[in-house]
Amino acid sequence: MSPEELLAVADGVVDRTGPGEQLEAVATWQSETEVRAYDGEVEHFVAADTAALGIRVVVDGRQGVSWTPLIPGRVDEAAVAECLTEARDNARFGTPDEHAGLAEPDGAPVAPLRLFDERLAATTTEEKIRLAVELERLVRAGDARMVGVESADYADSVTAGAIVTSTGIRSAGAETSTFLGAWSLASDGDDTTTGFGFSVGRAVEDLDPAAAAAEAVERAVRMLGATKPRSERLTVVLHPYVTSQFVSLVTEMLSGESVSxxxxxxxxxVGEVVAAPGFTLVDDAVDPLAPTASDLDGEGLACRQVPLVANGVLQGFLHNAYTARSMGTTSTGSAQRGSHRSVPGVGPRVAKVQPGALSPEQVLAQVGDGLLVHEVAGLHSGVNPVSGDLSVGVEGVMVSGGEVAGAVREATINSTLQRMLTDVVAVGADLTYFPWEACGVTLAVADVTLSGS
Amino acid sequence: MIEQSTVERVLAEGLSKGAEFAEVFVEDRRSSSALLDDGKVEELTSGRDRGAGIRVVVGESTGFAHTSDLTEEGLLAAARTAAAAARGTGAGTTVVALSETRAPRPNVVAVLPGDVPKSRKVELLAAADEVARAQGGAITQVTARYADSVRRILVANSDGTLATDDQVRTMFSVSCVASGDTGMQTGRESVGHTVGFELFDRYDVEDLARRAADRAITKLRARPAPAGEMTVVIGPGGGGVMFHEACGHGLEADLVAKGASVFAGRIGEQVASPLVTLVDDGTMGGEWGCFSVDDEGRPAQRNVLIQDGVLVDYMWDGLRARKEGRPSSGNGRRQSYQHLPMVRMTNTYLVDGGSSPDEIVADTPSGVYVAHLGGGQVNTATGDFVFGMTEAYLIEDGQITEPLREGNLIGNGPAVLSAIDAVGNDFAMGAPGTCGKDGQGVPVGDGVPTLRVGAGLTIGGTAA
Incomplete structure (x- = not known):
């Protein structure tokens, strides 16, 4: 469905706004393709269109939500009416909250981002299959020790959405995305190890199978012969991929939802020192180079750059309309909607640590002795974003005299997120984008406990 | 949900390009939830998700398409898309006459969630909030959530399967934040079963709230967990997460077939301590991972995976079982009609042993007692896994002593399974869980009696 068709559906809902109520309608459509290659053939091929409508009602400071599927090209008026009735009924049971309410237009300019690439529509199915098969072949051929590919996937999607509210928001847009990724298996006869590599873009032309395959090979091969390290306190150097995951956790603690x-x-x-002087963090939601950049947030407001930490000093938090009102401020255009089913939450689009001047090699040289972390496990079970307690499984390589040494596995690194921020000792220049809401750089953090044998 | 004659025509369309197998999966799911946070009932949400997924298998290749259009025209279009998407070359087949699968219901649902006034659901939230806050001034925040769903499915395939199931789930959770001189700590409790509103005849939300609040308050005086390898005693209930990660995923036949499991090729071998008998049981009435038929129309089964430490069998879905010429074990599950089924666990548990739990602790000179676990993660190819401890204590001289701060434990599946040196006689099921695999989440249950892992687990703490 086109953004215009979705707008028409949403308009049709908001036209029914009753006296004393606020109405918000979110209509979404997605068309996706996924190809998984195995042994040079297509293991599965998925093709689908889905569309849905979500309605939020706010009346007397109470809110209710309901949703229903949409059938492209044939809107079921009875289902839409039932959905609205249900949302209104749900709104009867909340506790009145003076801050409840929809977003209102704030005049912030909408960044001119190119999120939709017309070339995707012209890409043939055969080309998509060829990419997945080629990726698998490149991974298998990448090193004599590669013994398998658990999955080699090509995926793309075209999504369109519209948000209309009775408070005057009316926005719509569409975007494309493409993905190529492999999970690899290596063995030296004794050990089996795994790796992964991926490439993302807005069209097939953006994808780089060779780079994705090389990463999948390198990650797996590097871990062959890994041993369990001994427990000690040391400096860890986080690979950009790992840094991005830590940054995601930090932004969770800077969300207006947690803070309020x-x-x-x-x-x-706000205004206090919370990190090392060399640490600056922004949500650069409209960075045109980021795969997760967006022009509009989950409530239809313009996305914008939000400073969070500047040279170690806390600048502020991410907000949607509700958390902003409850804290006496204005939305930062950071409403995040998991889906049409949910009330908007709060989160970053492109959380970014401002890169430093050092190459990754220079960071290692400065650190001297420590652990370079390539992969973490158990981020959800081992990190508590309320207390900040952190303990995650790691894989990586020891660093000795500034040079990488033996690979290690079956160990954890432990600290708190608050301490890690203040213990940052070096920031790399290698800003790296990922297909999730945080970027990474090589980041060195002192005084972390490595728990091993 | 859909006329049988329509189903037959859609299957025939799926086979029309020379496929060996076609399947229609129809789902109609209604769900609702209510959330209380910061002392206020923030919102009620409810809605419907409905559609069909059509799968066509030709040779080694699967084509899949899904649609929200359940008219015959919409289903036929999806079947054509799926048939065109399957890329193999096959021998072709025709639809075997459909015969309805009669699988026993794992449990009876007494009160459908839709028949309960929303005000009753909201009252539960308020009661939990009040009781949690009454546990002490240290409790500074309370979140309570109620959720229910009714999922009706129909599965039919060209082998002649026609099966339906109504899956009802109700759950309730309470999360508390306690604040003190050492910062903030959290406590969470949840309960969920494949039953309706009668869940609350069996469980008292006030009791749940008290336990969540007490856990948060206790942790305010927690000290940093030790770092390094230690003996670990896991309490009854939630410790099943450890088995889910340490070997459950590694026993899924799709991962085994791709060489991505440390348990590949080890049927009949001793893979665990003789004290370990591990079962995956989709028939376990009322438990979070149970159902009448799986998402491929296969009746739920009780499958013994490890018997007295010897690997008996893997878990199977229809596709992988077909390739091996054996029956599915009823483990073919999917998140929704928008997803392909794959091998998934149901309710995974360790069978009771003979030791008394008190003796197991008394017999442990030093170690860590994990009373409550969070989630976990595993790399099935290497066997390395982690799981979180959300309530843990030191064991000193055979006594449970100081509370410890949160962290992960890490170990290697086969090594940890072999190092289990005591299993208690106090089996209990744990909290309802959601298992993630390849981007899909499905509800699962787990359970264990008290058990001890003598070696092989490393505690992720900061204390030397």
Whole structure:
């Protein structure tokens, strides 16, 4: 469905706004293709279109939500009416909250991003299959020790969405995305190890199978012969991929949702030093180079750059309309909608540590002795974003005299997120984008406990 | 949900390009939830998800298409897309006459969630909030959530399977934040079963709230967990997460077939301590991972995976079982009609042993007692896995002593399974879980009696 068709559906809902109520309609459509290659053949090929409508009602400071599927090209008026009735009914049971309400237009300019690439529509199915098969072949051929490919996938999607509210928001857009990724298996006869590599873009032409395959090979081969390290306190150097995951956790603690509810250790600390002087963090939501950049947030407001930490000093938090009102400020255009089913939450689009001047090699040289972390496990079970307690499984290589040494596995690194921020000792220049809401750089953090044998 | 004659025509369309197998999966799911946070009922949400996924298998290749259009025209279009998407060359087949699968219901649902006034659901939230806050001034925040769903499915395939199931789930959770001089700590409790609103005849939300609040308050005086390898005693209930990660995923036949499991090629071998008998059981009435038929129309089964430490069998879905010429074990599951089924666990548990839990602790000179676990993650190819401890204590001289701060434990599946040196007689199921694999989440259950891992687990703490 086109953005215009979705706008028409959403308009049709908001036209029914009753006295004393606010209405928001979110209509979404997605068309996706996924190809998985195995042994040079197509293991599976998925093709699908889905569309859905979500309605939020706010009345007397209480809100209710309901959703229903949409059938492209044939809107079921009875289902839409039932959905609206249900959302209104759900709104009867909330606790009145003076801050509840929809976003209102704030006049912020919408960044001119190119999120939709027309070339995707012209790409043939055969080409998509060829890419997945080629990726698998490149991984297998990448090193004599590669013994298998668990999955080699090509995926793309075209999504369109519209948000219309009775408070005057009316926005719509469409975007494309493409993905190529492999999970690889290596063996030296004793050990089996795994790796992965991927490439993302907005069209097939953006994808780089050779780079994705090379990464999948390198990650797996590097871990062959890995041993369990001994426990010690040391400096860890986080690979950009790992840094991005830590940055995601930090931004969770800087979300207005956590802060306004007293669930963040950063509540009430704007203006204070919370990180090392060399650490600056922004949500650069409209960075045109980022695969997750967006022009509009989950409530239809313009996305914008939001400073979070500048030279170690806390600048502010991410907000949607509700968390902003409850803290006496304005939305930062950071509403995140998991889907049409949910009330908007808060989160970054392109959280970015400002890159430093050092190459990754220079960071290692400065650190001297430590652990270079390539992969983490158990981020959700081992990190508590309320207390900040952190303990995650790691794979990586020891660093000795500034040079990489033996690979290690079956160990954890442990600290708290608050301490890690203040213990940052070097920031690399290698800004790297990922297909999730945080970028990475090589980042060195001192005084972390490595738990091993 | 759909006329049988329509189903037959859609299957025939799926086979029309020379396929060996075609399947229609129809789902109609209604769900609702209510959330209380910061002392306020923030929102009620409810809605419907409905559609069909059509799978066509030709040779080694699967084509899949899904649609929200359940008219015959919409289903036929999806079947054509799926047939065109399957890229292999096959011998072709025709639809075997459909015969309805009669699988027993794992449990009876007494009160459908849709028949309960929303005000009753909201009252539960308020009660939990009040009780949690009454546990002490240290409790500074409470979140309570109620959720229910009714999922009706129909599965039919060209082998003649026609099966339906109504899957009802109700759950409730309470999360508390306690604040003190050492910062903030959290406590969470949840309960969920494949039942309706009668869940609350069996479980008292106030009791749940008290336990969540007490856990958060206790952790305020927690000290940093030790770093390094230690003996670990896992309490009854939630410790099943460890088996889910340490070997459950590694026993899924799709991962085994791709060489991505440390348990590949080890049927009949001793893979665990003789004290370990591990079962995956989709028939376990009322438990979070149970159902009447799986998402390929196969009746749920009780499958013994490891018997007295010897690997008996893997878990199978229809596609992988077909290739091996054996029956599925009823483990073919999918998140929704928009997803392909794959091998998934149901309710995975360790069978009771003979030791008394008190003796197991008393017999441990030093170690860590994990009373409550969070989630986990595994690399099935290497066997390395982690799981979180959300409530843990030191064991000193055979006594449970100081509370410890949160962290992950890391170990290697086969090594940890072999190092289990005591299994208690106090089996209990744990909290409802959601298992993630290849981007899909499905509800699962797990359970264990008290058990001890003598070696091989490393505690992710900061204390030397």
């Amino acid at each position: 509810r007293g669930r963040s250790p950063f509540t009430g600390r």
